[in-house]
Amino acid sequence: MAFALASSCLLPASSTTAAEVPAGGVASLQAKVSGASEFLYYIWDTGDGRLVPGSLGRTGAGAWMDVPYYTPGSYSAAWSAVTHSGVCIRGSTTPVKVLPVQDQMRPDVLVPAVKEIWQGSIRARLDGAKSREMTPAAAYEAGGVDLVFDGMQVVEWLCLFPGEAAWPEDFEVYSSEDGGATWYPVMSARFNAFPDPGKKVVWIPLRGLVADAIRVLVPRGNGPRSDGPWGLLDACVLGGGEPDWTLAGAAPGEVAAWNNLWLNYGIASNEVHDRFDPWWPTERPLDGGMVGIGSSEWFYWNALKLSWLGHDKQARRLEDYFVRNPVGEDGYVWTSPGGEKHLGHSRHYTTNATYAMSVAHHYLMTRDRAFLERTDPRSGESVLAKARRAMDYQLKELGGRSGLITYVDKEHDGTATSQGSNYWDFWLFGHESAYGNAWFYQSLGLWAEMEEALGEDVRAQELRSLRLKVRQRYNETFWDDETGRYIGWVDVNGNRYDYGFTFVNLHALAAGLADEEQAESVLAWLDGTRRVEGDDADDVYHFGFAPRSTTVDARRGNSRVINTWNGALDVEPGGNAAFGAQIQNGGAILYPSYYDLHARLRYRGAGDMRQRWEGIYESYQTDQLRRDPGNFRGHSDVVGILREFPESGLVPYFFVDGLVGVTPVAEGWRIEPHLPPDWSGVVLRGISLAGREYTVRVGSDKDDAAVEEDGTVFVPLGQSVVLGVDGQLILKEEGPQ
Numbered sequence: 001m002a003f004a005l006a007s008s009c010l011l012p013a014s015s016t017t018a019a020e021v022p023a024g025g026v027a028s029l030q031a032k033v034s035g036a037s038e039f040l041y042y043i044w045d046t047g048d049g050r051l052v053p054g055s056l057g058r059t060g061a062g063a064w065m066d067v068p069y070y071t072p073g074s075y076s077a078a079w080s081a082v083t084h085s086g087v088c089i090r091g092s093t094t095p096v097k098v099l100p101v102q103d104q105m106r107p108d109v110l111v112p113a114v115k116e117i118w119q120g121s122i123r124a125r126l127d128g129a130k131s132r133e134m135t136p137a138a139a140y141e142a143g144g145v146d147l148v149f150d151g152m153q154v155v156e157w158l159c160l161f162p163g164e165a166a167w168p169e170d171f172e173v174y175s176s177e178d179g180g181a182t183w184y185p186v187m188s189a190r191f192n193a194f195p196d197p198g199k200k201v202v203w204i205p206l207r208g209l210v211a212d213a214i215r216v217l218v219p220r221g222n223g224p225r226s227d228g229p230w231g232l233l234d235a236c237v238l239g240g241g242e243p244d245w246t247l248a249g250a251a252p253g254e255v256a257a258w259n260n261l262w263l264n265y266g267i268a269s270n271e272v273h274d275r276f277d278p279w280w281p282t283e284r285p286l287d288g289g290m291v292g293i294g295s296s297e298w299f300y301w302n303a304l305k306l307s308w309l310g311h312d313k314q315a316r317r318l319e320d321y322f323v324r325n326p327v328g329e330d331g332y333v334w335t336s337p338g339g340e341k342h343l344g345h346s347r348h349y350t351t352n353a354t355y356a357m358s359v360a361h362h363y364l365m366t367r368d369r370a371f372l373e374r375t376d377p378r379s380g381e382s383v384l385a386k387a388r389r390a391m392d393y394q395l396k397e398l399g400g401r402s403g404l405i406t407y408v409d410k411e412h413d414g415t416a417t418s419q420g421s422n423y424w425d426f427w428l429f430g431h432e433s434a435y436g437n438a439w440f441y442q443s444l445g446l447w448a449e450m451e452e453a454l455g456e457d458v459r460a461q462e463l464r465s466l467r468l469k470v471r472q473r474y475n476e477t478f479w480d481d482e483t484g485r486y487i488g489w490v491d492v493n494g495n496r497y498d499y500g501f502t503f504v505n506l507h508a509l510a511a512g513l514a515d516e517e518q519a520e521s522v523l524a525w526l527d528g529t530r531r532v533e534g535d536d537a538d539d540v541y542h543f544g545f546a547p548r549s550t551t552v553d554a555r556r557g558n559s560r561v562i563n564t565w566n567g568a569l570d571v572e573p574g575g576n577a578a579f580g581a582q583i584q585n586g587g588a589i590l591y592p593s594y595y596d597l598h599a600r601l602r603y604r605g606a607g608d609m610r611q612r613w614e615g616i617y618e619s620y621q622t623d624q625l626r627r628d629p630g631n632f633r634g635h636s637d638v639v640g641i642l643r644e645f646p647e648s649g650l651v652p653y654f655f656v657d658g659l660v661g662v663t664p665v666a667e668g669w670r671i672e673p674h675l676p677p678d679w680s681g682v683v684l685r686g687i688s689l690a691g692r693e694y695t696v697r698v699g700s701d702k703d704d705a706a707v708e709e710d711g712t713v714f715v716p717l718g719q720s721v722v723l724g725v726d727g728q729l730i731l732k733e734e735g736p737q
Contacts, residue, residue: 018095023072027096031079032062039084039286041191045200047075047096052203054276055188056286059083061275065205068108072100086193108156108238111149113214115235119143119221128234131163135229136221144171145216145235148180152212152252156239158189158204160216165231167196168218173204175211177256177621183215184624187288188270207269210243210256245655248681248699257620261652264624265289265590265641266305267314268649279317280644287628287643294321295336296351297423299358301591301647307365308656310688315362322359323374327386331393346419349398349407352390353439359387360450364664367690367725391447394440401466403473405440407431414491416559424503424549426569426577426584428561432490434478438507441470452666460666474513483532484521486514497561500535500551502526503592509599519603526596536579536586543588543639544619547596550586553579574632581631581638589640590625594650597658601674609658610676616651660684660696665722667730671713672720673698680717690725705729 019027031042031054038059044052046067054065069075075098079091115126119134120141126132134143145160158173173189176182189204206214214237221230243259263269268278271288275281278291291314292302299321306315326334333351334340342348363372372384398405407413407430412421414430421429422436429435444467452460478486480498486505487498505522508514514522524530526540526547535551542548554562554571562571562585569577571585580586593616601609619625628643630636641648657663659682661672669689675682681699688694695712705721706714707729715721722731 018097019077020097020099021069022099022101024068024070024101025098026066026068027077028064028066029077029079029094029096030062030064031081031091033059033081033089033091035059040081040089042079042081042091043195045078045080046203047077048073049200050203051197051200052205053189053191053194054205055270055272056084056190057272057276058274058286061277063276069096069098072098074098080195082191082193082195084192088193088195109240111153111155111237111240113147113149113237115145115147117143117145117232126232126234128161131165131231131233133163133165133229133231134218134221140220143218143221143230145218145232146180146213147215147235147237148213149211149237152177152210152243152256153237154239154241154243155206155209155211155214155237157237158206158214158216159236159238160202160204160232161234161236162197162199162202163231163233165229167194168221168230169193170219172217172219173206174215174217175206175209175260176213176215177211177253177260180213180215182621184626186270187272187626206239208239208244208259208263209270210259210263212252212256242683242685244685246683247659247679249679253621254617257617257624258652258655260624261620262649262655264626265646266649266652267291267309268646278314280646282643284643288626289642289648290644290646291649292318292646293644295342296325296333296355296358297335297342297348298354298647299325299351300354300361301650303358303361304653304657305646305649307362308662308687308689310366310691310693318362319371319374322355322362322371322383323376324378325355325386326376326378327355327381327389331389331397333386333390333393342420342425346411346421346425347409348420348422348425349405349412349433350422350436350439352394352398353436353443356387356390356394357439357443357446359383360446361664364449364453364666365669365689387447391443394443395466398440400440400470403466403469404432404477405437407433407436414489414495414497414561415493416561418491420563424584426554426563426582427488427499427501428563429489431492432477434474434486434488434501434504435507437470437474437478438504438511438513441467441474441513442511444470449664449666471513474508475515475518478508479518483525484518484530485525485532486522491561497557498552499554499556500532500537501549502540502547502551503549503589503595506547506592506595506599509603510595512602514603516603519599523600523604523608541615542580545616545625545639545641546588546590546593548580548586548588549584549592554585555579576631576633576635577637578631581633581635583637583640587638587640589645589647591640591645591647591650594647594654597651597654601658606674606676609674610679656684656687660698661720662687662696668722668724670720670722671696671715673715673717675717689723690727692727694723 021027029044041056042054075096076093077096078093081089116123117126117132170192173186174183245258268289268291272286273282274286280293306318309315324337333355335342394400411419412430418428418430444463448460448463488501536553537551540547571577628636631638663670684696698715700717724730
């Protein structure tokens with residue numbers, strides 16, 4: 001590899017393996033710089049007059065860029081890297097052969113825009129006819145280029161055309177969803193010491209971002225060494241068309257929010273990660289939204305996010321985690337391939353439910369029998385066999401056939417000397433856990449669908465019958481008439497612990513464990529229309545985007561049933577984990593809002609769900625929920641949205657299994673839309689079921705449900721259907737509005 005100043009960066013070095021793609025297809029170009037850790041980004045010269053920059057990351061990890069080629073011919077693609085200190089590293093070249101095809105894919109459409117280049121208060125039209133030059137009037141005076149569209153647009157690429165003036169070395173891309181009143185950073189499009197592109201067009205990938213305006217911010221003119229003039233000849237956006245998710249009757253900003261929440265926290269396409277990898281781990285400051293964590297604690301959430309994407313590479317990667325994750329001889333599912341205990345600390349007994357549910361959900365969405373037959377490289381056991389043993393462990397070793405699972409080992413007896421047993425491991429949930437039994441109840445239902453799909457009808461009926469017993473015992477054990485909500489757990493000595501666990505109550509409601517009266521009691525408490533004596537917080541939705549995790553200070557009670565991680569967490573007033581200053585002690589994590597939306601939809605209907613969504617949306621409008629504030633002790637564990645919280649993507653996923661109502665069942669996929677009165681229709685594009693891609697459209701323009709030749713499934717408002725594995729409708733019935 002060769003090193004140079006950024007200004008002389010774009011020169012090729014050695015050659016690598018050739019790529020061959022059809023015209024209109026995508027070449028996946030790779031790059032990697034080894035050596036000492038430093039921040040950098042890569043730039044791919046596609047060989048046809050374009051430069052395509054990638055996001056920031058660290059040396060030592062490879063990156064790739066999917067680049068479309070439209071014109072048949074032979075090209076030489078080359079990559080370079082620019083470090084944070086402005087040093088350029090010239091990489092290798094890749095021959096790319098683009099083959100002619102009869103039915104070539106159309107290029108992305110040019111999106112009409114009003115374009116202005118500006119510096120301070122000076123503005124001028126940018127139209128491609130004349131190169132425009134801007135000169136800062138003062139040191140570090142910001143300038144930029146604004147592209148404003150006529151309504152919301154899908155943005156795939158931002159193209160910048162160099163002019164006669166100097167190229168801006170430092171620039172950042174922002175988007176707006178309200179006509180430019182509020183600007184949000186595109187984290188993957190922030191560049192320093194960008195080399196002079198000469199006459200080549202800079203193509204910046206924005207990957208389906210939905211916006212009504214795009215801004216290129218030039219923070220200090222012609223780079224860090226001078227505040228001199230800079231300029232461009234033109235700028236344009238490629239994309240257009242309808243967003244993948246659309247809502248008739250919703251405000252344009254709400255439609256943009258659903259799509260961009262998914263882009264940021266569902267598939268994390270425009271986020272930054274230190275290994276150029278959207279899966280955990282990543283290190284600060286490169287800590288945006290993520291796709292998933294390869295721990296069984298997250299498997300079901302990962303499956304919800306990814307299994308509907310079909311053969312997407314992230315979905316296939318998820319399968320690899322299922323294959324490699326051990327299930328011990330006793331049937332307990334290890335938290336990761338590297339150990340049975342979470343962080344080497346304690347068993348998490350919810351992993352058996354999450355593993356079985358994730359395998360069931362993924363198979364029922366894909367119907368890929370080969371996936372079930374893949375074998376663990378260490379044990380030789382198939383995925384299906386491991387998942388069945390995971391269910392049996394809950395039924396036998398944990399006593400689930402009694403109607404309640406119980407943790408019998410002393411390390412998880414729920415007392416002050418025990419250890420955490422689930423995701424919320426600040427709290428010593430143990431012995432009889434409301435959180436763990438909610439997962440158990442859900443796993444019985446989903447695994448029953450799985451067994452029926454595999455022809456095991458007797459087994460399926462046994463599991464469904466057991467669910468009735470579990471629901472009864474759950475309410476007998478965990479419901480508290482005095483507080484009107486579910487407690488957290490009962491320890492081995494019969495002591496009951498209730499700290500206002502909102503996540504427990506919402507999970508129970510979303511799963512359907514409560515009756516109507518219980519559900520109304522819980523929701524009234526959350527909404528603040530009913531106060532519980534002894535609570536330390538009545539403002540449950542203080543954080544806006546999600547409820548507080550708890551409403552009672554962890555300091556309360558006769559004994560401290562919390563895990564301070566050897567004193568690292570201090571719950572006393574002014575401590576780093578004081579009430580309201582720590583995510584599990586009165587702070588907030590985004591993902592419970594997914595269960596909140598489902599709970600309200602189930603018990604109060606789409607109108608109440610819509611009101612809670614509006615609270616989330618109002619909070620979103622500030623910063624797209626891109627926040628990680630520190631508390632008064634400097635700790636950044638007040639809220640959980642970014643980095644190690646890929647489950648944040650569950651909130652936009654509610655569009656799929658809540659609004660559109662797509663859920664897998666034994667016969668196929670139930671589609672049961674739920675729309676509030678002022679939303680008259682919904683469209684979901686790109687959902688893959690049994691290897692075929694569908695578009696689901698809900699509306700009132702037809703009376704009957706139908707599957708059209710192009711794969712569009714139409715469902716009239718007020719109906720629900722089951723789409724069979726063969727792509728035919730096998731059941732139509734009246735459903736909710």
